[in-house]
Amino acid sequence: MERVPLERKVLNENARIAAELRARFAEHNVLCLNLISSPGSGKTSLLERTLESFAPSERVAVLTGDIQTENDAMRLARFGFPVKQITTGGTCHLDARMIERALADWPLENMDLLLIENVGNLVCPSSYDLGEAAKIVVLSVAEGEDKPLKYPSIFFKSELLVLNKIDLLPYVPFDMAAAEANARKVHAEIEIVRVSCQTRDGLGGWLRWLQGKRRAGTAVAASSS
């Protein structure tokens, strides 16, 4: 028997397409962010609050993934920015090819910011690179402060943790300090913002993080050109 070394990623094809997407985003100076959470944590609500904060001249687009229905795209389309639904038909995550296909008729020249809402799932989306500049994990206070320990992969790979639904804190047994400590045990450098998409508390922190990311992206593009 002969042992032949391989030494490459299992998701080789996904990694290849993601690298192509990342290069195209860099070329056109598009900041791409991948939002991941369990179902019902408030990804769509966070995007609604985000889109409504933008001037109509902002060059923003949204891809939103679900197993079925166009509901999220309809919710997000009313802000006037380009929105496209990706229905996976059963697949529990988005992969790079789905993004490539969805972008086929969207010229990146017209875009500065691409927000991707992944399928609601804390596990599988963490394995699939979509060519994004950063993953963002959303966790609602209705879910429990031990989620970072139970689902470490996505908290480890995310640059930002958005703790959502803080308006519910009086009604749920959620230990905010423990949740943040658990996230930092898994990923010491993770940034954290606390928001309520209902009362709009804390949204300024999220929007500042987003603007900082956009400025950093522009600075990188300017220095490399």
Add this chain to the structure above:
Amino acid sequence: MHEMGIANSVLESVRTEAQRFPGRHIYKVGVRIGELAGVDPDAMRFCFEALVRDTDLEPLALDVDYRPRRHACQACGQSFLPRLEDLTCPQCGGADSRFIEGDELELAYLEVEDGACAAGT
């Protein structure tokens, strides 16, 4: 549950690689799965066996090399397996450590039937 898709990706790679070894059977594929890869090794084995059964790939074994999360101490350089309740370095007690290993999802090797002559000659 995305282990079925990942097991399928492993088998696609085995089929692609098999073209390099015409007439020789592949008996085993080695895969490295990190603790933080978000892939459950048992579910992966289950899916792999289901996909291989009753195909021309049989017999094909899956060897999972599971890699726990490993950190390196920033103070003394010691590498260690941190426990989440205590990330301090077991050698010097330093609190500052950096992740160095444990998120891989990689194909490591194939075991291929011996051929009459070496590949490429």
